Amino acid sequence: MAALTLGRNLKGAQRPPNILFILADDLGYADLACYGRPDIKTPNIDHIAATGVRFLQAYANSAVCSATRTALITGRYQDRLRIGLEEPLGANRDVGLPPGHPTLPSLLKKAGYSCTLIGKWHLGYLPKFGPLKSGYDHFYGFRGGALDYFSHSNGRQDDFWEDDVPIHQAGYLTELLGGHAVQVIRTYAKSEQPFLLSLHFNAPHWPWEGPGDEAESRRLQQPGSGGLYDFDGGSQKTYRNMVEAMDRQVGRALQELDSSGLTENTIVIFTSDNGGERFADTWPFTGKKTELLEGGLRIPSLISWPARIPQGRTTDQVSISMDWMATLLEAAGTRPDPAFPLDGISLLPMLAQNKPPVPRKLFWRYKANAQRAARDGDYKFLKILDNTFLFNVVDDPLERANLKERHNDVYRRLVREWYDWNATLLPEIKDSLTASFDGKQLADHFGAKPANQTPDIPTPPDDQ
Secondary structure: OOOOOOOOOOOOOOOOOEEEEEEEOOOOOOOOHHHOOOOOOOHHHHHHHHOOEEEOOEEOOOOOHHHHHHHHHHOOOHHHOHHHHOEOOOOOOOOOOOOOOOOHHHHHHHOOOEEEEEEEOOOOOOOOOOHHHOOOOEEEEEOOOOOOOOOOEOOOOEOOEEOOEEOOOOOOHHHHHHHHHHHHHHHHHHHOOOEEEEEEOOOOOOOOOOOOOHHHHHHHOOOOOOOOOOOOOOOHHHHHHHHHHHHHHHHHHHHHHHHOOOOOOEEEEEEEOOOOOOOOOOOOOOOOOOOOOHHHHEOOEEEEOOOOOOOOEEEOOOEEOOHHHHHHHHHHOOOOOOOOOOOOOOOHHHHHOOOOOOOOEEEEEEOHHHEEEEEEOOEEEEEEOOEEEEEEOOOOOOOOOOOOOOOHHHHHHHHHHHHHHHOOOOOOOOOOOEOOOOOOOOHHHOOOOOOOOOOOOOOOOOOO
């Protein structure tokens, strides 16, 4: 293909950067040592922070995985697509990411990149949907929402693939994914072709199995065990082992970049698909996965690019998962498809040019319990069932002081803007799955009933 003018907004860029995008699954905001977790050692992930930028106000597009992954790969609010209504996508559902929709890998391919996904897809099943139909050249991983770390079963059948061919490999899943990432980096280094490597770990998503827990894997396969989605397993020790195992594999990938001479001009991003689940640390926030409280949405987010981004900084720039599309396309010197304008923004000016943070206005909705949220500046509107709030999430990250009456003008404006935003999206539907926790499952949710899953198609009231 014809040569491109790459990195046109970056002085001195000689060639497009490689991209290693590492995504954890259900990792809490404070689950890394560099975010304050005292009992988990994550030296390799911390190294990304030390050689780059650590975000202090990063959000996921959704409180569950499929919806966030839709936003991440398209750069747009997930509810613009039918797949984005799934919270998360259930097994054997005939819903997925439309193959014709522009994606981060498909747009980078047009700019001369080769693209590989290792790990979790969870955006639709064969024969209609899959990574190879949405821009990736190579796929090694699983298509569903979770996988046993040893048997590689999703609880019903094996779900381990290389491209579109099922495979059987012995080993702990996190280690297999890391090992394959090393091979792919080594191959790309020899080809000298710019690449996107999406390394999407299952860890530390349930089932709760560390590298030495094969006996637990066998237990979960027994009739009556409850399967992979178990509430009688796991511990802080197991969770720690899962996160530290992932960190070791991140270290292997970083070491291979270094050995191949690629570190200087490789963008490395590490983040999570949503807030933490039951064993995660979400301090200083409340809430967890499936909830629009800050703990369900705030995520760790790190980026390094030694050739362009100053090292060892933090940023208060408010960001969201869908921003990575705009950021990486700009870094690669290419543009989004004008027929599908991005909802995210490029973070590159704040990262590479040290420009001050830009104000953001972000919106969320989650069908379970009719949850709605909006953030503008330091303020956040939140609705759960019929309960409504206004918080200053900078001064009050625990979301305790309801400012709805004191700052009623701000509250009313954010509610109105949420309704205006919601009118631009696909409406919620009865058919889509939405997940939540109740008091029978988690003791800290005592009194909580099974989630109301009725679609809410609201009409803005005359008086908020």
